Amino acid sequence: xxxxxxxxxxxxxxxxxxxxxxxxxxxxxxxxxxxxxxxxxxxxxxxxxxxxxxxxxxxxxxxxxxxxxxxxxxxxxxxxxxxxxxxxxxxxxxxxxxxxxxxxxxxxxxxxxxxxxxxxxxxxxxxxxxxxxxxxxxxxxxxxxxxxxxxxxxxxxxxxxxxxxxxxxxxxxxxxxxxxxxxxxxxxxxxxxxxx
Numbered sequence: 453x454x455x456x457x458x459x460x461x462x463x464x465x466x467x468x469x470x471x472x473x474x475x476x477x478x479x480x481x482x483x484x485x486x487x488x489x490x491x492x493x494x495x496x497x498x499x500x501x502x503x504x505x506x507x508x509x510x511x512x513x514x515x516x517x518x519x520x521x522x523x524x525x526x527x528x529x530x531x532x533x534x535x536x537x538x539x540x541x542x543x544x545x546x547x548x549x550x551x552x553x554x555x556x557x558x559x560x561x562x563x564x565x566x567x568x569x570x571x572x573x574x575x576x577x578x579x580x581x582x583x584x585x586x587x588x589x590x591x592x593x594x595x596x597x598x599x600x601x602x603x604x605x606x607x608x609x610x611x612x613x614x615x616x617x618x619x620x621x622x623x624x625x626x627x628x629x630x631x632x633x634x635x636x637x638x639x640x641x642x643x644x645x646x647x648x
Contacts, residue, residue: 454511458497464490469513471498480513481534483541489515503527503534512538519546521586529578531571540564553579602627605640612645622647 457480459473466487469480480498482490490496498513499520512534514520519541526537540549543564552560553576561572602623609619622644626635635643 454500454502456497456499457511457513458495460495461491461493464492469498471496471513478511480511481538482513483519483538484543485519485541485545486513486515510534516546522546522549525579525582526575529571529575531574536566536571539566550583554583556580601635601637602640604637605644608637608641609644614644619644 457471457473457478459471459478461469462472462477463470464487466484467481469482469490471478471480480500482498486498490498498515499517500514501512501520501523503510503512512523514523523534523537523541526532526540527534532540540561544552544560548560551557556576558569558572558576561567561575562569567575605623606616606619609622610616623640625647626640626643
């Protein structure tokens with residue numbers, strides 16, 4: 453299994469990338485979401501999933517691990533192959549898709565080209581519980597993975613018995629209010645306790 457490819461972008465278009473890694477050009481199929489998230493030139497790291505079939509070995513690439521994991525979940529649903537999953541990820545952001553599945557928003561999923569009522573229902577039935585357990589890292593949640601102050605605050609709230617998803621949303625809302633102001637983990641916890 454190829455987990456990621458790091459190299460120079462040789463070619464970029466809305467459907468695929470060609471990445472030069474050690475003198476080998478890897479053709480990587482991408483979603484429109486990834487297309488808009490990555491630069492046009494330079495060195496990049498693309499998270500990948502390799503799909504092996506009798507007639508083809510295909511690489512699918514993602515700008516984030518969140519998108520990659522959502523793709524992995526989607527292709528486990530009966531009737532949703534890699535190309536359909538890529539179409540879903542091209543239509544909405546990973547956070548919007550997760551939210552639609554968790555909220556059982558069948559009509560939102562049906563608005564995606566190629567997704568009928570039965571497939572939309574199957575996606576919700578198969579993935580809702582799994583995605584709820586993982587939590588929803590939404591676009592409104594502004595916590596980068598390496599920000600220790602915010603991680604400490606989140607950890608403290610979870611240890612106090614709060615739902616991780618609610619705590620994340622509360623921290624995101626506080627950070628938006630503070631608009632870049634420097635805050636301590638203690639201040640974040642105190643503010644979040646008022647709203648959680």
